[in-house]
Amino acid sequence: MIDQPNLLQTYLYRLTDPQLLYLYHIHIGDVPTPFHKPKLIEELISYLRQQETLSATAGLLEADELAAVTAAALTPLPSSAQLNQILICRGLHAAAAERMLLHLEERLVLLPLQESDGTVWQVNPLLQEYIGGSLHIDALFAPGETPDGPVKELWFTPSMLPGWLSLLQHRSELFDRKGMPKRQREGELRRLYPGISDPRRFSQLSQTARKAGILKGSFHLDHEAARMLFTLDSHSLTLHFAYRLVREYGITRGQFARLLSVCRHRWYASMHLTGIIMTLSGLSRQQCDALLDCLKSFGFAAEIEGTVSLVPLHRSLQSKKAYPSSEEGHLSKDFGIHIDRNLPLHRWAHAYRFSALKLHDRMTILQVNQRSMLEALDSGMSTDEITDALRLISTDPPALLLQFIQEWAQSYETISLFSGIVLQCNERTERIITRHPTISSMIVRTIAPGVFLFSEKESEQLRIQMIEAGLPFVPAVRTAESMKHPGGTARGTVPMPPEPILLPKEVDSPTPIPRYDDEIIKGLHQSLERFSGSSEMISELRYRIDQKLILTEQQLIRCSKKRHIFEAKGFDYQGKVQLIRQALKSKADILEIQLHQDGQSMLLFPELLIRQGNADILQGRTIPENEEYRISAGKLFLVRKIRKPLLLPKRDSSIR
């Protein structure tokens, strides 16, 4: 539970005196003088806590006001703009929404809190505790009537994904390098997914595979990710995919669950559902609209006559109850795999690795063939895994299919292609290599006696280890290409001279950069002496010349026309205080201070200038230590105002 008095207390303490006195005045009455701030705050909290006050405050809330309070209670720390937008979704004008928030603030119903990134709103915690039960989303947006007419089934179901993965795995020619379907192959995809009439769905399927973490990088399938995913049941998977979609908009798992819970079976005016999502997620209206469009595009949300709902998603989660669940898939002697859409995904989804999609609709039809088996074996699947997967689909797979799988696997194993460094050596070297602990651990495979395969990435390390092991004559790696064409030219091509490098007509020796030596500085100082400005200005210009900020006489003339004072020192007490005030006010400056004429200078973030008796105390934080530092302005020999570097964080500062 929120520590209400503390939150309220903190809020009241942060108010300026006039603000606090005003609130005290309108809620309790005349402010006793001299006032004691803690006492005023205590009295205000005591008043707000009274049962009578709470019931009157709650009872006087109009419907729109209650909606604003609900939104503030349900939205995670809403900004003014968000609350305004939520009220606008109820049909209020922007100005009316703004006025309402100010009024609720004045009545201490809503409390604006200053956060690092702006104002956020909080319901008065005492009031929230009092009317908590009434702060339901229904108070914010009443659900509408359910439109007549059936809501179509979701076009997307998790059972579509194994077939799509099968295409990605075995029909890569249908996709571009990123795994997105090629437009010119749309016809073929339509034949494979005859239930899909909108070709955009095909791209969405690839996007789903990507969002699910299965399709990665430039067209790489993560089978382990798929394996993990398909351990979920269809219900959980549907939710998972829907969540993956909304997650990209910044919705958390908890927010998504709440959204589903709130919207179950309900239809809302389009703007209201946007408002609900805004309320639950704290996202902007644009983000919520985009999110809703995304849900609609996947069919998880439906829109009928201006009302929107997540009913389709809920229905899809319940649909499995409507039809009897299939007990198993069917493997035919023609190596076809027939999967009824009600067969649990974990029973068959992995078939995508070794079978090619023939059709996905009410029933998914896959087929095992030579090519699909080759892909499966290439992807590291063993025949045992394939057989186990088949037995999971059907308890009685055709013997012929199992026999063919073994046969294909045997053929597959008769050839091995390697890529890496192949090392061939004599018996002595072989003895060293196989017995040397480091080198032997680098052997990827012994291809034949005296022939070893090493990783290409480790070739340099291998060379070093071999030299250290007493094999100094390690030859350079000879590529197959260089051995095939020793002359370095490809067979059948005519050797050509190297392409000439075109040089500029004449290249002179480099011209030395003229240096601005002391004479120039001296010249600028001499020019400065001719100026008739104040001593502060002259001093400032001198400093800037020394710092090489003024480089030419023209610049000196321009700068001398400005009357900004950047430095005060010695007995110029008022000048120093003035500079400190300017720095505090601008918030864009920092101060360089020096306690003694010859002492070291230090940099400060000015935070406060406090008047204590006759003294002005400068409070700030040192740079870069960020330690608090206080000093009387009278003790400073020099104060210099410097533009704050851009990368330093912003600091609050004030004058008391």
Added chain:
Amino acid sequence: MQNLPLIIQSDKTMLLEVHSPSFSDARDDIAPFSELMKSPEHFHTYRISPLSLWNAVAVGFSSEMIITRLNRWSKYPLPDAVEQFIHEFASRFGRLKLLPGPDEQTLVLSCSQEKLYQELKHHRGLQNMLTPAGDCSFLLSLYNRGTVKVTLIKLGHPVEDIIPLRQGKTLALSLRETALSGKPFDLRDYQEEAVSAFLGSGSPSPGLGYGTVVMPCGSGKTVIGIAAMHRLQQQTLIITTNTAAVHQWIDELLDKTSLTADDIGEYTGGKKEIRPVTVCTYQVLTWRPDKESDFPHFSLFQRSDWGLIIYDEVHLLPAPVFKITAEIQSTMRIGMTATLVREDNREDEVFSLIGPKRYDIPWKDLEQKGWIASAVCTEIRTPLPEELEIPYAVAPRGEKFRIASENPRKIPILKELIANNPEDLILIIGQYVRQLQQIARELNAPIITGSLQNAKREELYRQFREGTIQILVVSKVANFAIDLPDASMAVQVSGTFGSRQEEAQRLGRILRPKKRNAKFYNLVTRYTSEEQFASNRQHFLTEQGYTYQLEIWDD
């Protein structure tokens, strides 16, 4: 909810679960408006096509009736696209009607929609054949009847041909209760069904009397042809694949009907008899002196005597015969095949010109009922001998297949198979004559190839039927229409690349019901293109529910 057996996919295919208790009822319900595509062991696949819908509408179905039947058996809601498709295409049938014209040589094509009328009027391909005649109708010549129908059906507009089919000359014909061979003869239930599907229960009404019957080899397609002749009692032209098949037809007609030898004519290369029932070959019909000449024997088609034309092995119908068939649309016609699979993809022309598939029955259904033999199919793989590995590896693609097909290691396997099956009558079937001759020499077995005279072929077939020779080596001349009822084992040593229908037809040679199971061996060279071709060849049979055992013979 009841576990219904039908899953209707958005691509208009339907999967019917074989193991469901309501399988048969559902199948009977959907069969009239869908085509059986394949029938492996778990799911039979049917497809709703424009043609299948038009067939159904032609016999009185409406789109609502079709949808009601689908909803009755469908496990999931009918896809919207399928429902729309049914409404759209079913409604097309009947928009165009072919009616008798002002004279015998002219017909009227009546169009029920102005929009459609305008579309046809401006269609380039039809302008030469259709003459606008007002009231949304066209005149066309009798000669173009088939061509117009084919063109329109390709445009998606079926023609309801309600011109009564022409009656041929009467032929008195009765079926024997006991065949001349002494065996009792009666039509089996499925044969009766097939005839009724083709002709209707009474006399053929408009829309019937033409079509195709698809049934497995050995299931008695010839009998269906004979039964159709019996129902019609009209003179008949029968066209089949080769002279041996001509003789088989004649023998069957004599054996099972009251027809005498005088009633039946043989029209082949050797004889040119035209009688009330004439049996000829595709080869003789399509013969011509040179490429520029007409086909002199086409006149046989055009004789007005025929009340029925039977196209045996219709999947082999040559292109010129399509053309002439387009011109004889007034005659009742029936096509018969075991495999309506044309490697040239001209199934639609068979549909348009011979007629739609009227009857189809899965092979395994007949096997279960005992009407065809159970068959065990085995693929035996053996590698090439070492000395042929490199010649194979460097050979051009086409030659590779031949090297693999003629793999000499197949011969010892063949010998072992023969030795292991001494009780069987064995056919050895191959593609390459050189290979077959070598096999015949090594086995000391007779061989039939295209070059062997018909009389000698038939003598060898006779001896084989009688069991005086156990092994017969045959080339592709024996692929079709050869009835060798007691052959119980076939060994295929090579084939025509990936021909599905050839594989099925060869299996068909041993499917006549008999006491022992039929054995079909396919010898394939391991690690060669023959493996892939063999796999393709097996598609039709595996779709029919047959399974191949795989054996590897390395030594």
